[in-house]
Amino acid sequence: MSAIIREEQIQNIIMREKPKRIGIQAPDGLIGSVLALSDSIESRYGVETVILFDPSYGICDLSNLDAERIGLDLVINLGHSVNTERVGKYTFLIDVEYDVDFIPVLDKAIAQFKGRLNKVGVLTISNHKAQLDLIIRYLTDRGIKAIRGPGHGVLFGGQVFGCNYYNAKDLVEDVDAFFFYGQSRFHAIGVRLVTRKPTYLLDPFFNVIEDVTSGAELIERKAILSVLKAKEARTVGIIVSLKEGQFFMKQALELKEKLSSFGKKVFLFTMREITAQRLRTIKGVDAFLETACPRVALDDEEFDRPVLSYDQGLALIRLLEGGELGDMFSSPFWV
Amino acid sequence: MSAIIREEQIQNIIMREKPKRIGIQAPDGLIGSVLALSDSIESRYGVETVILFDPSYGICDLSNLDAERIGLDLVINLGHSVNTERVGKYTFLIDVEYDVDFIPVLDKAIAQFKGRLNKVGVLTISNHKAQLDLIIRYLTDRGIKAIRGPGHGVLFGGQVFGCNYYNAKDLVEDVDAFFFYGQSRFHAIGVRLVTRKPTYLLDPFFNVIEDVTSGAELIERKAILSVLKAKEARTVGIIVSLKEGQFFMKQALELKEKLSSFGKKVFLFTMREITAQRLRTIKGVDAFLETACPRVALDDEEFDRPVLSYDQGLALIRLLEGGELGDMFSSPFWV
Missing domain, CATH: 3.40.50.11840 (Diphthamide synthesis DPH1/DPH2 domain 1)
Incomplete structure (x- = not known):
């Protein structure tokens, strides 16, 4: 490869x-x-x-x-x-x-799922764009009807980002399950969380197929726990990213106002790379909320206190308002 | 404190x-x-x-x-x-x-140097600005005539930066030695290297006095070794910092042209924080030359290959031209 x-x-x-x-x-x-x-x-x-x-x-x-x-x-x-x-x-x-060969892992999927799955949605990241329609045809020709989303905004049909799952959401009523073709568990887990449909990671590099349900459940449990812990926080740091496409100051200010109204002391931070190591240098903040990239909050395990994504932040506000936690992952766009 | x-x-x-x-x-x-x-x-x-x-x-x-x-x-x-x-x-x-008490370490200096040093130049960093003239008077009143530089550009009188030693250079003919008041060995070593005068770190926090000669010699030996190693490099990476006051693209392009003329393959890089960890991710570059902050090259020991400051880069060019290494530290301004 x-x-x-x-x-x-x-x-x-x-x-x-x-x-x-x-x-x-x-x-x-x-x-x-x-x-x-x-x-x-x-x-x-x-x-x-x-x-x-x-x-x-x-x-x-x-x-x-x-x-x-x-x-x-x-x-x-x-x-x-x-x-x-x-x-x-x-x-x-x-x-x-x-230039990885997609046939072995697809043959494996066909052997495993033919007759069990009627129709699947196929998703991938940009590096497999050229193979995507070939993959869909290969599966369909061999008995698993496969389709892809129509594209959305800057996404080509079938593409997902770590923060953008429109191509999955658009197919959710039409398919029994999703195949995420590629190596990124985080993207596959994202599909599972957004769609609540069975989602399988088809990794052509190691020729393995993984049901990401347990990985998604783990991320979801941790995400819920972080929100519950953050509910008890007296001081909250809201982080705005200085990366040019992750800059959401308006959302951060709205969150600040909301959280302040519930008696939280809120500090606004800007930074470029949000790392666990850097956050550890600030004491006196009980929980962070980052409006940068959901993956920072959801996919990093080294934080020494709760770090919430934007959607987790909205869930926190729902809780503070006396409502339910709700589904933090239902939005196809996670910022 | x-x-x-x-x-x-x-x-x-x-x-x-x-x-x-x-x-x-x-x-x-x-x-x-x-x-x-x-x-x-x-x-x-x-x-x-x-x-x-x-x-x-x-x-x-x-x-x-x-x-x-x-x-x-x-x-x-x-x-x-x-x-x-x-x-x-x-x-x-x-x-x-x-709000550290300067008297103990000054008394120590007076006991150690009275009668041995006729006149000293006193230097410090911004956090001791308010004490500087008091320190000068205290020393002078007790038998060590002390003076400070007149200031230069944005430097207040007596101030040094890690890259700017005008307040030392301006006094070099008038004094027997320098006192650097504060805790930063790097600054004191810088004074020693630029002036070639005996320089003593007077640390009021730990109440210790240190002759920085051996520290300066160590940095100088390592700096020379890095230049000699870089002379053999086939590929050189020149790093331009994106920090707003460390952005020296013109100098980087001039270095690139010079080094290329001696048969080096030169790559230009931009980055914000220059860390040993980040540089390690690039293979195929035999030596780096950074136009950002001299301290990055001179004060960091973790690099896996030579990393030169701008003045070391000029010394490298002198060597490649068949000349002598020269004094890499004689300029009062190190970028």
Whole structure:
């Protein structure tokens, strides 16, 4: 297995936009490819490159705001494709696909589920975009009727983000179960939580199939426990992310006002990377609530006190208002 | 010992500027004070506060570029005073002073050096600003003639930064030795390296006096070794900091051109926090050269390959040109 960077897209962009200096941005999993790519772009096209070395977790985490200061004409961002090539003023998204063979894990799924599942919804992340329709046809031809969502906003049909499950929600009435094709348990668990349908992770790299129900239940129990603990908090820190697509100040201010009205002492924080290590340096805050990325709150286990996502924050307010906890995961968009 | 935040300065600024929302920024050593300060400002003046929770290492590391996006009318930055109250469009510097007793360590210095040192230059960091002239008088009255530099640019008289030693350099012909008053060995070592004069750290907190010669020699030996190792590097990564006062793209491009002319393959990187941990994720770069803060290169021991400061980079170029290594530390300004 290797990651295939669609260099012809980069060539097209360079030919069309004629940049003098471009930024290269990649998720950490692809950071090993950036030197060769930088070298190749400089020698082939005579374009100066700058490697933007801070993490980039998705199209919520780009560098349009810094590009001008750095003197970049454009930024190519690897491996976060959506259904539009350009995001913001400077950033162009480049497909990165894994050339993994999907047949073994699909054959395994067919052997396991044929006759048991009538119709499944298939979901994936951007790095398997090119395989998605092939996968759907392969399953359907062999007796498991498979469909994908129609796309939504910037999502291509069948795509999910860690915070955006519209392509699952749109199919929830039509299917018996979901197949999440790829390696990310968090995304598969997200599908399970949003749809409440059986969801199976089909990992083509290790050729394993996993029912993510127990993983989803664990995250849900921990999420509920965090909200219940946060209900007792006297002081709450609300964190606003400075990442350009995770900046939700208005929501943070609304949460502050609500929580303050219930007698909580609320502090507002801004920061870039929200890490357990950094949060530990602040004493005197009983619980944090972050409006950045739901994955920070739901997928990190090292926090020394409750850290809630935005939707958990709304559940906390429902509790404080005397209502029920409700379903924190029913929204297809988790910020 | 406790840190005294000059809240009357904050009051004056709030009365004068009438902000609706202010940011609070502090170095990590003072981060424990920000909650109480936020609470006090909100309740006393009815001004909303936002704690800017990313590290702030000095006036090179402010948040003027983010302030507008966050919706701040101004930012108060604790503990990085210089001879001007305002830096950039939004940031006001608030004095934070330690109420430590300077007499014990000065008495110790007088006992140790009286009759041996005719005249000393006294240097410190911002948190001892209010004590500096008292210290100079105390020493002089008791037989060690003490003076301070006149100030330079934003430096108040006697102040040093980790990158700026003008107040030492200006006195170098007039004194036998320097006293660095405070706890930061790095600053004292900087004075020693820039001036080549005996330099003593006078730490009032632990009441110890340290000749920093051996510490300076160690840093110098390591710095030389890093340059010699970097000379053999085939690939060099030049890092430009995105911190607003550490952004030196022009210098980085000049270094790139120079190093490329000697056959090095050079990659340009941008990043915010330069950490050993982050650099380890990049393979295929034999040496890094950072134009951010000299302290990153000189004061961190965990790097897995040579990491040079800007002045070390210039020394590397001198070597590549067939010249001598020269004095990497003679410039009073280290970027």
